[in-house]
Amino acid sequence: MPTAKSMMDSVGLLHAVAGNDLPTTRDWTLRAADLILRLTVDYDSIEPETLLRIQKTRGKRPPDEALKIKLGQAVEIDTSWDM
Known part of the structure; x- marks a missing residue:
């Protein structure tokens, strides 16, 4: 990882943060992150709807x-609206 960081001057980390038993350092992790994504699945419709929120x-x-x-x-992403 140090080599990748020196080449790109950045680090990416994917970490699951949902759950009931959260570590004591979770708040620090969320504050330190530059980007937080939340993936949710809604099963109320006929076909499950997967949403990615920034x-x-x-x-x-x-x-x-x-x-x-x-x-x-x-994986297909709905691009009908522009961010």
Whole structure:
């Protein structure tokens, strides 16, 4: 990881943060993150609806609307509206 950081001057980390038993350092992790995404699945309709929300972007206000994502053999993203 140090080599990748020196090449790109950045680090990406995907970490699942939902759950009932949260570590004591979770607040620090969320404050330190430059970008926080939340993936939710709604099972109320005939076909499950998967939404990706941007909850935090450092230096910018995150969009109010979620991205609709279709998961299957491939991933499709609804691009009918522009961020």
